[in-house]
Amino acid sequence: MTSQVELPQGTLEMLILKAVSLGPLHGYGVLLRIQQISNQRLEILQGSFYTAIYRLERRGWIKGEWGESENNRRARFYSLTAAGKRQLKTETAKWTDMTAVVASILKKEADEI
Amino acid sequence: MSFFAAIRKLWHSITPRSDSDVEEEFRSTLDAYRDDLIRQGLTAEEAQRKARIDLGQPATQNETYRAAIGLRLFDELGGDIRYGLRALRRNPGFAAVAILSLALGIGATTAMFSLIYAALLHPFPYAGADRIMNPVIVNEQTPNDQQWFALTGPQFAALRQSAPVENLLGFSTSKLEVSGGDVPEDVNATYLTENADSFFGVRALFGRNIQPSDAQRGGQPIVVLNYRFWQRHYSGDPHIVSRTLELDHVTYTIVGVMPRSFAFSDTTGVADVYLPSSLAPRIPNLPDMYIPWIKLKPHITPAAADAALEPLVRQFARDNARLFPERWRLQLQPIIVPYRQGIGRTLALLLSGVVLLLIIGCVNCSILLLARGRARQHELAVRAALGASRWRIVRQLLVEAVVISFTGSILGVAASYWLAQLPMKLSPESFPQESVVRINLPILAFSVALALLTGLLFGLVPALRLSRPDLARTLPASARTTASATARRRWSALIAAQVALTLLLMATAGTAIRSFLDLTQFPLGYDPHHVMHVGLVLHQREAREPDAIQSRQVRAAFVEQLRQIIAAVPGVTVAAVSTYVTPPYSWPEQSFDIADDLHREQPQAHVQLVSPEYFAALRIPLLHGRIWNTSENTRGDFIAVVNQAFVKRYTAQADPLGRQIRVPGLVPRFPTYAVSPQSTNWRQIVGVVGDARNDGIDQPVQPAIYLPYTSLMPPNVQFEVRTQGDPLTYLHAIRFAISSIAHYQQTANGVFTLDEA
Numbered sequence: 001m002t003s004q005v006e007l008p009q010g011t012l013e014m015l016i017l018k019a020v021s022l023g024p025l026h027g028y029g030v031l032l033r034i035q036q037i038s039n040q041r042l043e044i045l046q047g048s049f050y051t052a053i054y055r056l057e058r059r060g061w062i063k064g065e066w067g068e069s070e071n072n073r074r075a076r077f078y079s080l081t082a083a084g085k086r087q088l089k090t091e092t093a094k095w096t097d098m099t100a101v102v103a104s105i106l107k108k109e110a111d112e113i
Numbered sequence: 114m115s116f117f118a119a120i121r122k123l124w125h126s127i128t129p130r131s132d133s134d135v136e137e138e139f140r141s142t143l144d145a146y147r148d149d150l151i152r153q154g155l156t157a158e159e160a161q162r163k164a165r166i167d168l169g170q171p172a173t174q175n176e177t178y179r180a181a182i183g184l185r186l187f188d189e190l191g192g193d194i195r196y197g198l199r200a201l202r203r204n205p206g207f208a209a210v211a212i213l214s215l216a217l218g219i220g221a222t223t224a225m226f227s228l229i230y231a232a233l234l235h236p237f238p239y240a241g242a243d244r245i246m247n248p249v250i251v252n253e254q255t256p257n258d259q260q261w262f263a264l265t266g267p268q269f270a271a272l273r274q275s276a277p278v279e280n281l282l283g284f285s286t287s288k289l290e291v292s293g294g295d296v297p298e299d300v301n302a303t304y305l306t307e308n309a310d311s312f313f314g315v316r317a318l319f320g321r322n323i324q325p326s327d328a329q330r331g332g333q334p335i336v337v338l339n340y341r342f343w344q345r346h347y348s349g350d351p352h353i354v355s356r357t358l359e360l361d362h363v364t365y366t367i368v369g370v371m372p373r374s375f376a377f378s379d380t381t382g383v384a385d386v387y388l389p390s391s392l393a394p395r396i397p398n399l400p401d402m403y404i405p406w407i408k409l410k411p412h413i414t415p416a417a418a419d420a421a422l423e424p425l426v427r428q429f430a431r432d433n434a435r436l437f438p439e440r441w442r443l444q445l446q447p448i449i450v451p452y453r454q455g456i457g458r459t460l461a462l463l464l465s466g467v468v469l470l471l472i473i474g475c476v477n478c479s480i481l482l483l484a485r486g487r488a489r490q491h492e493l494a495v496r497a498a499l500g501a502s503r504w505r506i507v508r509q510l511l512v513e514a515v516v517i518s519f520t521g522s523i524l525g526v527a528a529s530y531w532l533a534q535l536p537m538k539l540s541p542e543s544f545p546q547e548s549v550v551r552i553n554l555p556i557l558a559f560s561v562a563l564a565l566l567t568g569l570l571f572g573l574v575p576a577l578r579l580s581r582p583d584l585a586r587t588l589p590a591s592a593r594t595t596a597s598a599t600a601r602r603r604w605s606a607l608i609a610a611q612v613a614l615t616l617l618l619m620a621t622a623g624t625a626i627r628s629f630l631d632l633t634q635f636p637l638g639y640d641p642h643h644v645m646h647v648g649l650v651l652h653q654r655e656a657r658e659p660d661a662i663q664s665r666q667v668r669a670a671f672v673e674q675l676r677q678i679i680a681a682v683p684g685v686t687v688a689a690v691s692t693y694v695t696p697p698y699s700w701p702e703q704s705f706d707i708a709d710d711l712h713r714e715q716p717q718a719h720v721q722l723v724s725p726e727y728f729a730a731l732r733i734p735l736l737h738g739r740i741w742n743t744s745e746n747t748r749g750d751f752i753a754v755v756n757q758a759f760v761k762r763y764t765a766q767a768d769p770l771g772r773q774i775r776v777p778g779l780v781p782r783f784p785t786y787a788v789s790p791q792s793t794n795w796r797q798i799v800g801v802v803g804d805a806r807n808d809g810i811d812q813p814v815q816p817a818i819y820l821p822y823t824s825l826m827p828p829n830v831q832f833e834v835r836t837q838g839d840p841l842t843y844l845h846a847i848r849f850a851i852s853s854i855a856h857y858q859q860t861a862n863g864v865f866t867l868d869e870a
Contacts, residue, residue: 027142028149047169047177050139054181064138069145076138 012052014095017080017088020062026075027053053078061087129182132175139174189505190512197513204485211481212521215567218474219525219560222467224532238374240314244279244409246418246445248426253440262437263402268429269306272405275425277418279410282312283403284377285393286384289360291346298848300342300360303377303384304393312408313375320354320369327389334392336365340373341841342385348842360386407445415445471560478521478564479571480612482514486574507577514572515565522561529557638805638814639731645840646691647832647847649675665787669747669823672830676724678850679834684843687835689726692822705818707763708773708795716763718755719807719815720776722822728802730833738770738800741821749823750791754800759816772798774818779825792824 019025019033031049056062061084069075080088143164150160169177179188201208239245250260264272264283273281283306291298306312310322318340327335336358338347347353357364365388376383393401409418423443430437493506501509672690680688704715725740727733741752753774760769779792804814822830836843 026145027138028145031142031146032149050142050169050174051177051181054178058182069141073141073144074137075141075145 011095012048013056014088014091016052016056017061017084017091020078021080021085021088024077024079026067026069026077028075029069030078056084060084129179129184135175135178136171139169139171143168143171190508193509193512194516196509197516200513201516207481207485208517211478211517212524214474214477214481215518215521215564216474216524216528218471218477219522219557219564220528220532222471222560223525223529223557226464226467227529227533238315238372239312241279241408243447244411245448246407246409246415247448248405248407248422248443248445250426250437250441251444252438253442254438261404262426262429263404264429265400265402265432268432269403269405271425271428272407272422275422277409277413277421278407280308280312280408282306282309282406282408283390284406285390285401285403287394289386292359292362298346300385301383302360302386302388304388304390305377306390306403309387312406313377315371315375317369318372319351320367322369322371323387323389328391334363334365335368335389336360337369337371337387338367339383339385339387340371340375341383343370344839344841345844346385348845358386406448409445415447418445419443471563475563475567478518479567482517482568482571483574486510486572507573511569511572514568518564518568518572521568522564525560525564526557529560638803639733641731643837643840644730644833644835645844647679647834647844649830649832649851665789665823665826668787668826669749672822672826673724673747674854675830675851676726676832678854679832679847680726682843682846682850684837685834685847686837687726687730689728689730689833690722690724690822691727691831691833692722692825692827704778705774705776708775717816718759718763719817720779721807721817721819722825723819724822727819727833730835731805733805734803736801736803738798740800740802746821747823749789749821750794751796752821753796753798754802754819755798756802756814756817756819757804758814759818760801762816769798769801774798776818776820779820781825786828787826789824796820 015034016030019030019037022033025033027050030053053062057064057078061081062078063081063084064076064078066074067077146168147157147160147164150163151157155163179185247261250262252260263285269281269283272278285304287302287304289300289302291300305323307323307325307328310324313322315322317337320337322337323335338353338358343349343353353367353370356367358367359365365386371387377387378384390401390403395401407418407422409415419442422445426443430441493510496506496509497503676688676690679685704717705720707716721727725742725746728735728740736757738754740754745752755769755774764772773795775793775795777793779788781788802819805817807815807817834840834843834847
């Protein structure tokens with residue numbers, strides 16, 4: 001299996017936002033989805049997952065409500081709020097900009113400088 | 114969304130989620146993950162373990178949640194506070210002493226300061242009293258000669274309109290006589306302009322003050338009574354409003370009584386009755402004159418107002434040139450000024466005394482905190498070893514110190530209110546103001562701030578000391594601290610210095626407070642409670658025998674008769690004569706001679722002419738010998754009694770009894786004085802009485818000689834009357850008794866109880 005990528009700080013929140021943007025999910029569902037859409041390539045550090053969820057909920061970017069999961073168990077479902085949607089767009093733009101810049105710097109060979 | 118749903122949403126967005134909520138959600142996710150892992154092939158146990166490793170422990174989830182939210186500091190502080198309270202409860206002695214010393218320091222300081230400040234300054238009850246000014250004319254040639262000036266109606270109106278003036282009161286005074294009653298009585302009347310109510314802003318005790326609606330002429334004449342007059346004349350009858358009072362044969366309706374603190378005005382003579390100026394008697398061909406009191410608008414200095422008003426007053430001077438000196442300038446004086454002078458030093462003394470008290474309280478507290486900090490070294494070392502950061506330890510110690518000082522402050526505030534009430538409850542007559550003593554807020558704030566600062570400071574010192582990073586090294590097996598020898602010596606020196614300082618402060622504070630209390634406490638030497646001073650002018654004219662009052666014997670007999678009839682009034686315990694004596698003051702010092710004594714300088718003493726009952730009336734104790742008896746009193750000569758200060762100064766070696774003295778100054782100053790034949794001859798001292806203040810309450814007792822009043826009798830006489838209850842309530846009966854033997858005889862209106870003198 002390909003090696004797992006470690007997540008830089010702060011990006012987990014962005015990814016959760018993305019995961020939730022595709023549709024409301026309960027906690028475990030978000031975890032699964034992230035792993036799913038990343039093809040199992042992401043390693044989420046101990047305990048950092050829920051810390052990120054709490055912070056996102058506190059800042060009003062995701063909204064949590066109790067509901068019933070597929071096997072009729074009580075679970076808390078998270079969905080993206082309007083503010084969260086805006087935040088996701090901003091973060092995505094920033095991220096792509098940054099990675100583009102960094103990638104272009106790193107790509108430069110010695111002779112191109 | 115409905116209104117309630119919106120409110121609920123808002124609420125949820127502010128408050129953190131409940132613990133059970135967080136835990137339940139976590140568990141559900143945990144279970145889901147675990148189940149998945151089981152499906153993937155792990156055993157139940159392995160699945161459980163992996164799930165917990167990856168996601169976290171349910172037990173600590175709450176902490177994680179609160180930390181993620183940012184409540185960590187809040188929780189930690191809460192923990193510190195709770196720990197601090199628990200620790201205090203475990204050491205109740207320490208806590209109690211620390212808190213009490215702070216509370217007492219704050220409470221006593223604030224209470225005493227507020228009380229004495231209020232009593233000393235007799236603050237005026239008028240609204241905006243600090244802006245009320247007396248305009249005076251300062252004569253440039255004799256600047257100490259300052260005079261008030263009066264304005265005519267149009268001038269008054271012009272002044273009212275001028276820029277710096279917010280309100281203007283005009284008044285004039287007069288003497289009226291209460292007619293239509295059974296005894297004639299002189300009263301001081303003050304006519305006030307009709308804006309009196311809004312100018313003074315003092316609520317009447319009953320009824321109302323003078324209002325603009327009273328300005329109509331031709332309306333029913335009304336009068337407002339002064340408190341003391343109401344006590345004297347109506348014995349404090351509460352159903353006074355709408356009764357009538359006849360003054361100079363005109364009937365006035367009483368519409369109000371002013372409270373005790375309203376005494377307008379001290380400088381022109383406190384009025385007994387207040388009347389609207391529209392009722393003032395008019396002298397034909399002369400304009401009505403008003404003496405002005407100006408209330409300035411806020412934030413205008415007197416100097417600026419002087420400058421602004423001077424042109425206007427110059428105009429007035431041109432109109433009434435003869436009332437004004439040649440060269441003069443205007444000066445606005447705040448009405449508070451006469452009271453502030455002479456108080457400054459006393460107040461400074463008081464303030465330093467109470468600040469010292471406060472410091473003692475704080476020092477006590479700090480000593481305790483330091484000592485306690487030292488005792489906790491071991492505990493703090495353990496904390497450090499367990500991973501507490503230095504800041505965390507410091508914060509915890511600080512919180513505990515602040516808890517103590519905060520509790521002490523709160524108790525101190527409560528104590529100050531309670532302590533301030535105490536003296537009023539213990540001796541209600543001693544206080545001039547009748548209402549609640551206001552706690553002086555600046556002093557309270559200052560005390561609380563000082564206490565909190567103390568807590569912080571003295572909590573900080575051990576905190577910093579004990580949280581040093583090398584603490585772990587001081588964690589031996591034993592719990593005893595192992596400070597080095599030098600540190601211990603330093604420490605002992607510090608404690609010793611603090612103890613010494615505390616003792617010094619206590620001694621100084623005690624002295625300061627005692628000397629201040631000596632001023633206010635009245636170790637008078639006599640008992641002024643329930644004693645009233647009544648003055649009479651002996652009428653020369655309307656006596657049945659016109660010149661008989663001139664004769665000394667007749668006058669003496671008359672006065673004695675008066676005294677006896679006063680004494681016979683039910684409720685009067687003792688009545689005595691006291692010519693020109695008003696405790697705690699008396700006639701100025703006189704020279705006298707002592708036989709067989711060679712003094713380098715002329716001996717001086719206060720000479721007081723009294724009847725033998727005087728000492729009983731004022732409860733001045735007799736120390737040696739005796740007081741003269743009635744027949745000796747009638748004779749008046751050859752006999753004297755002295756006080757202890759006299760003995761100490763002039764007859765220290767020998768027994769004073771039997772010594773001879775004479776007062777050459779006992780001669781009539783005016784023809785209306787009657788004098789005994791041998792008044793200046795030698796007298797024998799027959800008794801010594803205790804010292805009673807005779808030069809004011811703040812001056813030491815001067816040597817005094819008491820002689821029978823019949824030696825020298827001016828045309829007026831004063832009585833000191835001791836009664837069972839409030840003396841003023843007996844005044845009417847006394848007046849009645851007096852008039853029964855001399856119906857023309859009025860009492861002067863200078864009647865007052867000795868408490869107030």
